[in-house]
Amino acid sequence: MNLSQSLQSASLTDPGRVRDHNEDCIESRPEIGLYVLADGMGGYNAGEVASGMATSLISDGIQEAWRPRDVDRSGREDAKALSDRLIREQIARANGAILTTSQNNPECAGMGTTLVVCLFYDNFVAVAHIGDSRLYRLRGESMEQVTRDHSLLQEQLDSGLITPEEAKLSQNKNLVTRALGIDPTVEPELHVHETQPDDIYLLCSDGLSDMVEDEEIRLTLITLKTNPSLTVQQLIQAANDNGGRDNISAMLIRVAEPYGVPRGWLARIKALFR
Amino acid sequence: MAKLILSVDGQVLKEYTLSKERTLIGRKPHNDIQIDNLAVSGEHAAIITILNDSFIEDLGSTNGTMVNGKPIKKHFLQNNDVVEIGKHKLKYFNDAPAAASAADFEKTMIIRNPAKAAPTPVAADKSMGDTQTNLKALGGEVVKPAPAPATTQPQSPAAPQPQPQAQAPRAPEPANAPAAPAAGALREAAIQVLSGAAAGRTLDLTKNLTTIGKPGLQVAVITKRPNGYFITHVEGATYPTLNGTSLGGQAHSLGDHDLIEIAGVKMEFFYKP
Numbered sequence: 001m002n003l004s005q006s007l008q009s010a011s012l013t014d015p016g017r018v019r020d021h022n023e024d025c026i027e028s029r030p031e032i033g034l035y036v037l038a039d040g041m042g043g044y045n046a047g048e049v050a051s052g053m054a055t056s057l058i059s060d061g062i063q064e065a066w067r068p069r070d071v072d073r074s075g076r077e078d079a080k081a082l083s084d085r086l087i088r089e090q091i092a093r094a095n096g097a098i099l100t101t102s103q104n105n106p107e108c109a110g111m112g113t114t115l116v117v118c119l120f121y122d123n124f125v126a127v128a129h130i131g132d133s134r135l136y137r138l139r140g141e142s143m144e145q146v147t148r149d150h151s152l153l154q155e156q157l158d159s160g161l162i163t164p165e166e167a168k169l170s171q172n173k174n175l176v177t178r179a180l181g182i183d184p185t186v187e188p189e190l191h192v193h194e195t196q197p198d199d200i201y202l203l204c205s206d207g208l209s210d211m212v213e214d215e216e217i218r219l220t221l222i223t224l225k226t227n228p229s230l231t232v233q234q235l236i237q238a239a240n241d242n243g244g245r246d247n248i249s250a251m252l253i254r255v256a257e258p259y260g261v262p263r264g265w266l267a268r269i270k271a272l273f274r
Numbered sequence: 275m276a277k278l279i280l281s282v283d284g285q286v287l288k289e290y291t292l293s294k295e296r297t298l299i300g301r302k303p304h305n306d307i308q309i310d311n312l313a314v315s316g317e318h319a320a321i322i323t324i325l326n327d328s329f330i331e332d333l334g335s336t337n338g339t340m341v342n343g344k345p346i347k348k349h350f351l352q353n354n355d356v357v358e359i360g361k362h363k364l365k366y367f368n369d370a371p372a373a374a375s376a377a378d379f380e381k382t383m384i385i386r387n388p389a390k391a392a393p394t395p396v397a398a399d400k401s402m403g404d405t406q407t408n409l410k411a412l413g414g415e416v417v418k419p420a421p422a423p424a425t426t427q428p429q430s431p432a433a434p435q436p437q438p439q440a441q442a443p444r445a446p447e448p449a450n451a452p453a454a455p456a457a458g459a460l461r462e463a464a465i466q467v468l469s470g471a472a473a474g475r476t477l478d479l480t481k482n483l484t485t486i487g488k489p490g491l492q493v494a495v496i497t498k499r500p501n502g503y504f505i506t507h508v509e510g511a512t513y514p515t516l517n518g519t520s521l522g523g524q525a526h527s528l529g530d531h532d533l534i535e536i537a538g539v540k541m542e543f544f545y546k547p
Contacts, residue, residue: 041382112384132382152325152385161329166350171326171368179384206382216482223483224495226509234483234497241500 001068004030006259007120010228011035011251014236016207017244023047024205024249025113027055029063033120033259035251038113039133039205041179046102046111050181053101054094054113061090062119072261076122079261080192083119083126091115091128091180091188098181112179115188116147116203120253122261125201128190131176134209136217137193138200138225143218146193146201150178173210200225201253204235207246211239221252228252276328276351276368278321280307282361292328297321299359300333313337313360321351328368330357461545463503463528465496468540478546479503487514488537494521496528496543503528503543510537 009030015022023040025048038054040047065086071079102108114131127135132149148154152175156162162170180186195201200221208217216238224231232250239248262271276292290297290307299307300317309318315335322329328351332339340358341349349355357364465486466476477484479496485508487493492510496503506525507513513521514536516528532543 039382041384114382131384156324162327162350169350169352172324174382175325175385176382177385182384219481220483223485224508226489226493230495230506230508234495237497237499238482 001072001259001261002031003033003120003259006255006257007033008228008254008256009035009252010232011249012229012232012236013247013249014240014244016247017240019247021045021048022247023051024207024247025051025055026203026249026251027059028251029059032063032066032068033118033125034059034062034066035116035118035120035203035253037116037133037203037205037249037251038180039131039207039247039249040111040113041176042110042112046105046108047113049101049108050098050111050113053098054115054180057094057097058087058090058115058117061093062086062117065090066119068121071121076124076261076263079122080124080126083121084190084192087117087119087126087128087190088188091117091130091186095180095186096184099184102181110182112182114176114205115180117188118201118203118253120195120259123195123258124192125195126190126192128188130178130180130186130188133203133205136202136204136214136221138202138218138221139196139198141222143214143221145214146191147189149176150189151176173206195255197255197258199255201255202235203249203251203253205247205249207244207248208235208239208250210246211242211244211248225254228254276323276326276366278307278357278364278366280309281363281365292321292323295323297323299364307364309359309362311360311362314362318359319357326368327351328366335359460498460500460502463498463543463545465534465541465543468533468542470539472539486534486536486541492537494534494536497525505534505543 007030009028011026011028013022013024013026024038025040026037028035036055036059038051040051071082074082098111102111114133115129116133116135117128118135119126127146129135129147130150132151134149135146137144137146152172153167153170155177157164157167178186202221212235217235220231220234220238224234232252235250236248262268278290278292280287280290294306297307297320298305298317299309299319301310301314302316305317317333318335319330319332319339322331329348330339330341330351331348332346337360338345340346341355351366353366353368355366357366464476464478467473479498482498484496485493486496492512492514493508494505494514495508496505504525504527505516505521507521507523514534515521516526517533528543530545534541534543
């Protein structure tokens with residue numbers, strides 16, 4: 001089943017209005033429902049090396065091993081477990097490759113990247129993230145932040161040290177507590193979520209979430225939901241209008257129709273005639 | 275680095291740099307900021323500093339702690355805040371570095387745990403005292419972007435840097451909160467419907483995004499931006515027209531008294547007097 005029909009998507013990345021180059025990197029494989037976003041950092045302009053390696057290695061690695069035709073034969077729970085294992089493996093592989101590159105090339109020393117990976121399959125989405133790049137979900141009128149930042153600020157919020165209002169004034173916004181390519185091992189946070197028709201998923205880098213209030217993102221998603229590519233353009237434009245101080249990336253996926261895998265002999269035969 | 279200037283009756287007494295995680299203020303000699311006055315409790319207040327942020331907490335003092343004229347138990351200090359303890363004033367300065375170059379500013383950096391312990395979330399404890407342990411658990415190490423290719427060398431992950439090293443480039447304070455779109459600077463505008471059942475009605479363009487048209491048939495959005503109002507096609511097989519010309523897929527700037535035709539209805543955009 002080709003998912004690009006059930007899942008409408010659009011992606012855009014922009015250097016913003018302050019930086020002269022873009023350290024964000026995005027890659028999508030709509031046929032298999034795979035979306036990867038990375039926000040690079042560190043090194044002497046090597047952030048984009050790290051984010052570029054992360055998105056291409058992980059996308060290629062997953063596409064190589066994730067063959068929906070084969071996965072279709074296993075049960076739904078097995079497919080979830082398989083997606084979980086595969087994403088972890090590919091993240092670990094990319095982590096090793098980035099670390100090796102940074103150790104062997106002085107100009108890349110200290111580079112690393114945040115990451116969000118979404119793999120849609122059989123009415124669920126497996127979400128892995130590292131750092132402060134985010135996934136939001138709009139369901140009906142309400143928007144939720146699906147991922148929780150791995151950042152100093154989030155830890156302070158969790159411990160009750162500061163309130164969400166105070167967090168907006170913090171000077172420690174840019175400090176992440178996990179990143180890909182920094183240490184020999186990395187612990188991605190991975191969860192599987194059930195999707196519903198009409199859900200909208202938004203992957204973004206902090207260049208969007210720091211510059212545009214959640215409420216404005218929500219209203220944009222609701223107002224323009226029939227047009228994904230206009231939505232991402234509008235979001236990036238809003239971030240730039242508010243200053244565009246960082247690179248901005250947005251990937252939007254709208255569940256246009258259910259994309260369940262037919263299971264059982266009757267359903268499979270029916271699917272043949274669809 | 276943030277600093278405090280101690281004064282009484284407008285007379286500056288001393289300047290303190292907030293270099294420690296926990297800075298104690300009180301009457302007794304062991305305090306980092308000692309104020310020898312009977313209105314001040316033995317241990318009166320503490321300032322907890324985490325990288326670029328500082329918080330003040332009253333330690334159950336007899337006469338209380340004020341910030342900007344209001345009594346507080348705990349407060350997140352912002353540049354130019356004035357802390358009052360008895361007749362003494364402490365002015366807080368955190369003038370985010372004009373020094374940080376534009377290129378460096380707000381770059382994402384990573385804080386690592388050198389012990390590589392499982393990255394467990396910190397305990398959900400409301401007390402300020404826990405801050406120190408939290409920070410220690412984090413390791414407090416900040417990996418800075420390598421300065422230049424010639425001078426860089428692979429960093430050793432085992433060596434935690436001393437706390438003062440953990441100074442990340444800071445953004446100038448006003449730029450820190452997401453700036454509201456400069457709506458105030460833009461003139462208010464509205465559209466008036468000229469034909470159809472709703473003829474004569476006006477719609478104020480107060481929101482950042484206003485959609486017009488018929489869902490499923492033809493919809494356009496008017497975006498309110500710092501530099502004016504723009505119209506863009508959203509959905510429908512055919513495009514709305516602006517002054518008789520098809521919109522196409524692009525955004526178009528709206529001028530006073532421009533004519534829009536969408537889903538068979540004519541309307542006029544105008545700036546309010």
